[in-house]
Amino acid sequence: MLSEREQKKLGREKLQRIIDTGKTIEGRSLDPFLMDVKENIGTVRKYFSEWKIPEDLCLDAETIHQIASVTRLQSEWVKHRSTTLYTDPFLLDEKIKRLDKRNIIRAFVKAWHPIVESEQLTIPSLAEALTYWKSLAPLNERWNETAPQEVGSGTATREELVNQKILREEAFSKELETFWQELKKEVAERGENEKILYQDFVYVGTYEETVNRAFMTSFLVTYGYATLQIIPLEEETYIVPYKEPIMRGYDKQLVSIPIALTAEEWRKWRERTGNE
């Protein structure tokens, strides 16, 4: 007696075999009656109640599809056999192998009506070609005609570039400096022990601005204007500004600290603090 798992495994194998047979029949033009459709439908029906997961149900559907394709081929096969064009391939195969070339040709030419087509130069067509050749401009002139025209370069104002988000309103280093000063001020006003909670500094009234502040903060830490202090047990992250920017040596292994900043988190913070 097979366990349920073994039963399913066997079922999958049988369905896969049906699919493979169908594909072989379709791909290699084999006799579609090589497949016993009735028996295969029985197999599909037998295992259908076993399938619970989508993969198995897909396999079941594919098997049905393949059986349907073979049934269509069987129908075409029967139709073809009933037409006057049908000839038993084995009979024809045998005949072709036994006939000599001359007899084959004799039969073929009686059923063959080759197309008549001609290619010929005439005096008028030559005259027309000469006229065309005379009026045809030399290649270097034609190339000049199609050469791309130069487009004059212009200047864009700084305001235009800022509007197009190509330039920031301030140079980045200057912006970072201003942000660092803001951090130090916030720590002095609202922080404790020369540090401030990451959320208290970064989170502001709009989510867009919050993301921008998180972005700037990451640069403050990377460029040595501040550092992060993480207290794992309390799950709190603090930002600690340095009095002076420090230069980090490349001999020290730097670490990246991912801090999630989801809109959901930001909304909760806003509700909690009543910050609009």
Add this chain to the structure above:
Amino acid sequence: MSKRKAYYASKIKRTTHMLFYKRHKKPGVKGWELRKTIGSDYPKVLKILDDHLKSLDLQVKTVFEDEKKMENPTQEQLDKARFLIELRGELSPKETKMIGWRIDDLAGLAIAIAYIISKKGKSPRKDIEELLKEKLPGWKVKINIDRYIRHGYLAQDENEQLYLDWRTRAEVDQKALVDLLLRTEM
């Protein structure tokens, strides 16, 4: 010559030029091209031309878009059809040399076409190669099949299945070919 006769004589001349001389990659012209050049009465002009061609053992062949014979085609079906000039009667085996094909090549083509017809219009290339190798050297078989494909007699898909292509459907009376092969005495 009456005015009416002169009118048709001129149209027949132009139609003959269009049909005999190769204008595109495939021979022949489409109905809409004839309508544009000859006028809407081009089916009548083709009929008169076909009568003229009888004495030369040639005929105007109509190949419809879905390549099935039609008893009473509509104007639209005629516009989409391709018109060709082909041999009305039969060539003698000796005359086949004029077409530029060697007897081996032509026999190979006949076998390939007959085999594909018997296999419902589709057969693996490998099977046809095996069949032709019975009587032709292997290297020649591959070259010949490629040649039949190039000339539009056979078509091959990505699964290396061979089909009958437009030229076979235009030139070969498939039923007659199979019947003749089966009836041929050995």
